[in-house]
Amino acid sequence: MNCEVCQLKELEVEHFEIREVLRCILHTIVFHRALGLVRPKDIDLELFNITYVQCGDVELEKKIEEKIDQFISWVEKHPNKKSQICLSFYEMKNKHHSWFNKNERLYWEQWFVNLHVTHPKVHSGKFHNSKPMVDPEETASEDRGVRREALEVSLRDVLFQIIKFVNEKKDHVPPINEKAICFPFEITIPRKFL
């Protein structure tokens, strides 16, 4: 079975936006891979005018939230870096030919969430003599507004990218296990990219 890979569009986010952006993306992916019986839950983002869907499974939410916490801790130690979070779905296979009856993870799908965590620009308030005085706070506020709108558009792009991928590639998805809500997956906290 081949492993399908999806590289999601890179998003430039500020620290306080990480949690919402990651929740939105990771839960959207998981929702499309939780093919067992789910009771979907709509979540409205607070920072953006976007509604995404969760599976409604407490364990899944906990698992994703833990990984997001780890990522945020990592970001605090490695500020202003590009990073990649990998969400991988796998099957457990027995390696019968091995001396040890080990279970091996066979990955059939990997999603790479690309984030560039930035710090907001600080406006010093200086201005050129020939230019009219501009309130630096107002300028910063406008910049944040423009940046926020652009991020919302980009985030929506990413969500549609996920939906498009899920639609186009279905053959590699393993048979559904009715005993589990979701295919087993792991979330790998980033490798940093300079």
Added chain:
Amino acid sequence: MCSHVRVKFKFLSEKRKPYRRTDDKIEKNKRDPSKFCTCLQRAQFFIENMASSHNNTNTESAEMEQIITEFFPKSLQIIHESRSPFMSSRDYSGEQMVSSSPSSSSSSVWPRDEWFNLALRECPAAHENLDLWHQSYFDPMIVDVILVQVPPVGWEPARNFSTPDQYPFHWNSDQEELGSEGKIEKIVERWVLQYEGRKSRDSGAGSRRRSNTLQTFYKKSILLMRSLYATVRLLPAYKIFRDLNSSGRIRAYTLTHRVSSFLEPLTCKEEAEMQRFEFTPVDSSCGRLCLSVLYHSSLLFVSPESSTRMSPHYIADYVGSPLAEPMKRFSSPTVVQGSLLSSPFSRRHSWVYDHGKASPPSFSFSPSPNHLEKHGSISNPSSCRFQPSSLSPHPPDLPSVHKKNMSFDECYPSLNFTPSPSP
């Protein structure tokens, strides 16, 4: 405080024949879990049967047909729940009204349809539409989501409908449908659901292959439903739905939808304004399930949160213009009639105000609904009055079509791609 915008359903289907599902009945009293369990039991039976290795051809064909049959009501329910205000499972704050745990079924008041492993609360309103849809799943299901602008009480449609400039707000006025009550309707989404049958059946050998095909077909159908469920929440019309569901604000518009089995053609201009998204068809041995949507991306101006404004041209049309004159006719208090459908002076929906909160409307026909008094729900029509003397000297903020520094294509990217049929 709750809004009481009544959802209107408009049926255009000429074939007013009851939709026949596998159990040949639409249970009227779906609030009774024991009666509703037919749907749940069908789903459970189907899943258990599908896993059996002793399925014969007839059983598998029946199961395949069952999936196809259930595809339509399930899809309709997903669309309906996210486009019909006050009919969804969300409360006004947007929180889920039931427990999030699938296992705690006892906490759920309403039984759920678990087809395609998507447990949704049973929606009688959505099923009512199915009765007037069709008789065969070979007929397409067309679901039009319509944005309806409702004029305020006392507004009278101008005699000459051929001059759309009279309407202070319009998208492309030559394309709106003007109802008898002066409502302006615009199709903002068109969903097309169809099962395309193949002329030659797949005569592949072996029951195991057929069984795998059935399982694969169901799995891919589940994926399709997941995508549909997520997509309806990302399209522009969902913002309007959310806005309508939020509490305590008067709206001069509402969302409705109609279900039919034939396509009412859109104009070329209308279609050119809309973007298309096609879900990849799901192949069966006999055909394929197809789902697509045409959606209008220029709905940002409807949202009250939008910071953009319309061109002043529209504002000038009703402020101080002869268009405001119809208001002068109401020298005596206007009384909202209990029956909303007959009188042009009646108001179709009850509007509820926040006390003292002059929330600017997203758009207005003439005097802002801000100036209507708050008098409760439609059950008390005599208290709903319109006072033209309280017209604001300032035109309401009317958002423009374009968000600043951003085009609609950027906000709602075109999702055109060539669907690749699943082998």
